[in-house]
Amino acid sequence: MSVAEPTQDQPVSTLAAFRAGFNATWTSAFTYVLLGNYVGIGAISHDFGFSIVWTLVATVLVWAGPAQVILVSTLGAGASLFEVALAVGLSGVRLLPMVVSMLPMLKGPGVRSWKLVLPAHFTAVSIWVEALRLLPAVPREGRIAFINGLGSGYTVCASAATLAGYYLAAKMPLLISAALLFLTPLAFLMSTLRNARMLVDRVALGFGLVLGPLFAYCQIGLDLMWSGIAAGTAAYAVHRVREALR
Amino acid sequence: MTALSGELGAYLALVLVGFLPNEVWRWLAVIFSRGLDEDAEILIWVRAVATAILAGVIAKLTIFSPGVLATIPTSLRLGAVIVGVIGFVLFRRSVFAGVLAGEGALIAGALAFGQ
Numbered sequence: 553m554s555v556a557e558p559t560q561d562q563p564v565s566t567l568a569a570f571r572a573g574f575n576a577t578w579t580s581a582f583t584y585v586l587l588g589n590y591v592g593i594g595a596i597s598h599d600f601g602f603s604i605v606w607t608l609v610a611t612v613l614v615w616a617g618p619a620q621v622i623l624v625s626t627l628g629a630g631a632s633l634f635e636v637a638l639a640v641g642l643s644g645v646r647l648l649p650m651v652v653s654m655l656p657m658l659k660g661p662g663v664r665s666w667k668l669v670l671p672a673h674f675t676a677v678s679i680w681v682e683a684l685r686l687l688p689a690v691p692r693e694g695r696i697a698f699i700n701g702l703g704s705g706y707t708v709c710a711s712a713a714t715l716a717g718y719y720l721a722a723k724m725p726l727l728i729s730a731a732l733l734f735l736t737p738l739a740f741l742m743s744t745l746r747n748a749r750m751l752v753d754r755v756a757l758g759f760g761l762v763l764g765p766l767f768a769y770c771q772i773g774l775d776l777m778w779s780g781i782a783a784g785t786a787a788y789a790v791h792r793v794r795e796a797l798r
Numbered sequence: 799m800t801a802l803s804g805e806l807g808a809y810l811a812l813v814l815v816g817f818l819p820n821e822v823w824r825w826l827a828v829i830f831s832r833g834l835d836e837d838a839e840i841l842i843w844v845r846a847v848a849t850a851i852l853a854g855v856i857a858k859l860t861i862f863s864p865g866v867l868a869t870i871p872t873s874l875r876l877g878a879v880i881v882g883v884i885g886f887v888l889f890r891r892s893v894f895a896g897v898l899a900g901e902g903a904l905i906a907g908a909l910a911f912g913q
Contacts, residue, residue, distance in 0.1 A: 581892075581893045581897075582893070584894070585897060596865065602808070603805075603808070606808055606809065606812060609809070610812055610816060613816065613817040613821075614816050614817060614820055616820055618855065618859075619816070619820045620816070621865075623812075623815070623816040625864070625865065627815070627816075633811060633814065633815050634815075636815040636816075637814065637815035637818075637819045640815060640820050641820065641822070643820070644820035644821075644822070644823045645823060646848065646851040646855065647820070647823040647824055648823040648826055648827050648830075649827075649844045649845070649847045649848035649851065650827075650848045650852075651824050651827030651831070652827045652830050652831045652834070652841075652844050653841050653844045653845040653848055655827065655831040656831055656834045656835060656836040656838065656841065657836055659836075665828055665829075665832065668828050669825070669828060672824040672825070672827060673821065675827075677852065726866055726869065727905060727908055727909075729866045730866045730867045730869060730870050730908070731905055733863070733864070733865060733866065733867040734867055734870075734875070734878070734900070735897065735901070736859055737856045737859040737860045737879065738878075738882050738896065738897045738900040738901065739893065739897050740852060740855065740856045740859075741856045741879065741882070741883070742882065742883075742886050742893040742896035743893050744849060744853065744856070745883070745886060745891070745896075746886075746891050746893055750842075752842055752845075752846050753845065753846065755846075756846040756847070756849040756850040757849050757850070757852075759850060759853070760849065760850030760851065760852065760853025760854050760857070761853045761856065761857045762857075763850070764850075764851075764853055764854025764855070764856075764857040764858055765857045765862070767854070768854075768858050768862060776851055776854045776855065776858070777851070779850065780847050780848075780850040780851030781847055781850075783846075783850035783853070783854070784843065784846035784849065784850040784851070785843065785846070785847070787846045787849075788843040788846045791842065791846075
């Protein structure tokens with residue numbers, strides 16, 4: 553697992569930073585998880601009768617695994633457009649705090665907001681996790697280009713995997729499809745575990761693992777959002793108490 | 799799919815109910831993060847909430863699994879996650895090793911218990 557090439561002191565060109573980000577795709581364990589994941593998404597898209605072009609456009613535009621699974625399965629099952637939009641919108645709430653916590657790492661003095669729209673689009677769990685790991689080694693002026701490069705690399709991989717999954721769907725045994733879907737929770741968990749260096753992140757992970765399914769089981773509306781706010785705030789409180797006791 | 803009329807309708811639906819409801823959170827985040835410094839105290843809380851939501855997604859996908867994953871018994875899915883975490887810890891906190899161990903356990907378990 554190599555770290556991005558540019559070092560702290562030498563200024564980098566935008567193109568070089570973009571390429572460093574793009575190349576970081578190939579050394580990221582996440583790429584392989586992403587491949588498996590999108591093979592699964594391509595396969596279900598085929599099974600629900602969507603065209604290959606539509607499926608690829610969905611991969612690029614939606615750029616969030618769970619949202620795309622929800623989109624394809626609800627739309628394919630004939631749910632009303634309003635229901636589909638609501639379900640997709642709820643699954644996307646998690647992107648808000650992720651993007652908010654990542655963008656300040658990208659911004660330098662005088663960076664216009666519109667330049668952050670593309671990095672924000674690329675932000676999904678994979679990029680968020682890798683950004684927290686790789687960005688500190690990238691000079692600030694190259695960070696936006698770096699993320700755009702990394703995001704483009706991931707998008708290329710995911711599109712290729714979607715294509716492969718779409719055409720392999722008919723030949724795929726049930727167990728393999730299940731195993732591909734299982735990649736998502738496994739990879740999310742491992743990478744969050746690795747990234748959780750501060751106590752507050754570990755506590756948030758632990759609380760979230762318990763409260764998430766609990767809120768869902770109790771059928772609380774917007775369960776993920778509320779369990780996230782409750783567990784995250786509790787973890788932050790633990791952090792503050794610990795800081796105060798120091 | 800049949801509910802949507804024609805190719806154009808399908809793409810319109812993709813943008814309106816697939817792209818926009820998801821992307822709007824990213825746009826809101828661009829607005830909210832204006833003027834926020836990398837070391838801002840509130841970001842610690844925001845990151846904790848993001849981590850907790852993600853943890854909720856992980857637990858929900860494992861316990862209330864969608865699609866074909868639901869054909870694998872819940873106890874086996876939970877067991878496979880635990881094997882994955884053990885693999886992660888044993889192999890110097892490697893994401894790849896953890897994922898491999900978890901997947902191996904899931905497939906081996908499903909084969910052993912006659913899926």
